[in-house]
Amino acid sequence: MIIDDRHYDIIIVGSGAGGGTLAGALTRQGRSVLLLERGAAMALSDQNVADVDLLRKDRYHPKDERWFGPDGDPFAPQTSYSLGGNTKIWGAVLERMREQDFGDLPLQGGVSPAWPFDYAHLAPYYDQAETLYRVHGQAHVDPTEPSRRKDFDHAPRPVVPFLEQLREGLQRHGCKPYDLPLSWSESEEDPSGDAQLFGLDNAEQSKLDIRTMAKVLRLHVNPSGREVKRVETDVDGEIWLFSSDLVVLAAGAINTPVILLRSGSERHPRGLSNKSDQVGRNLMNIQLTSILQRSAEANSGRYARSLGINDYYWGDKNVNFPLGHIQSAGGVLQDALFAESPPVLSLISKLIPDFGLERLASRSVAWWAMTEVLPDAENKVWLNKEQIRINYLHNNLEAHDRLVYRWIDTLKSVEADPVTKVVTSEPVHPRGEAPLSVVGYACGTCRMGEDPVASVVDADGKCHELENVYISDNSVFPSCPSVGPGLTTIAMALRMAETLHQRLQH
Numbered sequence: 001m002i003i004d005d006r007h008y009d010i011i012i013v014g015s016g017a018g019g020g021t022l023a024g025a026l027t028r029q030g031r032s033v034l035l036l037e038r039g040a041a042m043a044l045s046d047q048n049v050a051d052v053d054l055l056r057k058d059r060y061h062p063k064d065e066r067w068f069g070p071d072g073d074p075f076a077p078q079t080s081y082s083l084g085g086n087t088k089i090w091g092a093v094l095e096r097m098r099e100q101d102f103g104d105l106p107l108q109g110g111v112s113p114a115w116p117f118d119y120a121h122l123a124p125y126y127d128q129a130e131t132l133y134r135v136h137g138q139a140h141v142d143p144t145e146p147s148r149r150k151d152f153d154h155a156p157r158p159v160v161p162f163l164e165q166l167r168e169g170l171q172r173h174g175c176k177p178y179d180l181p182l183s184w185s186e187s188e189e190d191p192s193g194d195a196q197l198f199g200l201d202n203a204e205q206s207k208l209d210i211r212t213m214a215k216v217l218r219l220h221v222n223p224s225g226r227e228v229k230r231v232e233t234d235v236d237g238e239i240w241l242f243s244s245d246l247v248v249l250a251a252g253a254i255n256t257p258v259i260l261l262r263s264g265s266e267r268h269p270r271g272l273s274n275k276s277d278q279v280g281r282n283l284m285n286i287q288l289t290s291i292l293q294r295s296a297e298a299n300s301g302r303y304a305r306s307l308g309i310n311d312y313y314w315g316d317k318n319v320n321f322p323l324g325h326i327q328s329a330g331g332v333l334q335d336a337l338f339a340e341s342p343p344v345l346s347l348i349s350k351l352i353p354d355f356g357l358e359r360l361a362s363r364s365v366a367w368w369a370m371t372e373v374l375p376d377a378e379n380k381v382w383l384n385k386e387q388i389r390i391n392y393l394h395n396n397l398e399a400h401d402r403l404v405y406r407w408i409d410t411l412k413s414v415e416a417d418p419v420t421k422v423v424t425s426e427p428v429h430p431r432g433e434a435p436l437s438v439v440g441y442a443c444g445t446c447r448m449g450e451d452p453v454a455s456v457v458d459a460d461g462k463c464h465e466l467e468n469v470y471i472s473d474n475s476v477f478p479s480c481p482s483v484g485p486g487l488t489t490i491a492m493a494l495r496m497a498e499t500l501h502q503r504l505q506h
Helices: 017-028 119-132 161-172 195-200 252-262 336-340 354-362 397-416 486-505
Strands: 002-013 033-036 105-107 110-112 208-211 214-221 228-235 238-249 287-295 307-309 325-328 364-371 380-384 387-391 431-433 469-471
Touching: 002 017, 002 486, 017 033, 017 195, 017 208, 017 486, 033 238, 119 486, 161 307, 161 364, 161 397, 214 238, 214 252, 238 252, 238 486, 252 380, 252 387, 287 397, 354 364, 364 397
Parallel strands: 002 033, 002 238, 033 208, 238 469
Antiparallel strands: 105 110, 214 228, 228 238, 287 364, 287 431, 307 325, 325 364, 380 387
């Protein structure tokens, strides 16, 4: 065992949207940061992949990583252990949660719980997050958009021509499609933004020490059990102990609770910060269904996500409960999430040759239907010895089903429109639900709240039972919005950077 002789202001575990952003912000404030990332830098050739290979290989599944589902069977998760974390394989869509999403929100299946602060509190950090990640978009088009102090700094990315025609068709049928806000760099080789580029590369490098291939095993507390004094880490096969004034877990909604559970001791028999038995519970994984249209003419199959539709976010003409969010997927050969998810293509992709798969993709237009779920204590992450086990069943099912069928009805109306010539009318729209292995949107397993009996961290992200441990990732979300969590995680990391900087000043 090797004891590192350097003491840091802050150790951050994980380099994704929360950890990478936080590391950059803290070093710019002059704080010394050790970042521990269990993966390595991702090769440029593995980023922004746009090829049939995406549909054939488990490209974004860590080697030898197996989790166990509710049926006890192992599965390979789609997650990225690399500098930048899951932002390396996201669609770069960075949406704000809506004002109502922060309060008690009645859903079809129950009431989505309130956050310990409102939208107005986080709004300035949303502004900062959009600027930092060079988000391209246009305000005041989406009717559900929350209030904003200013427009986006960058205009929307150009949409491929056939999607512009499809946008016009949707508008003729009463929809209000808008340009999805996208994080976009200035690099032609690596265009989509991520936490390595806008977090780590934007750090004060003299204040940042990065250890890759560094898997955090457990946290060691002092004799009182109130502070973490050492972070035990496997660094490329060697065991190291690192120390700092503050520790921040940003390993994601699965691995952050796993680290806390694995760090149990005599004073913390259930795991760290788990006297409430809430660590790992209330897992929420947004409901995702892919829906395919047939294109009337060939497209490249290689383009970014483009259009969003929130006409049914708060309901429709038949119901007054929220249904969720629609967005166009990226090209079938470029959208990593699509490649993982639809059963409709899983068998076909194994049977037909590359040119056939290329042709199929070029004639497809893909959409995502996204609906939030409710926290449920029985939906949880737990450990069976060293095995990561996940118990999970979706809820709020009727709302998602309504959204899917409502959107298919909308697509059929557009296809029947003689003016819309870019898609063909088909009797069936193939669709498939994202499997449990898709965990990029997972949240809630270390939820935030003021009551230590019902939550793991407080409104600042500090663990209730520990004086110097914070969490900065999706796991702290009390609820699961229908839009992706990325921008909210980034905004909360920027907020936490101010909190930790001020704490270390005193």
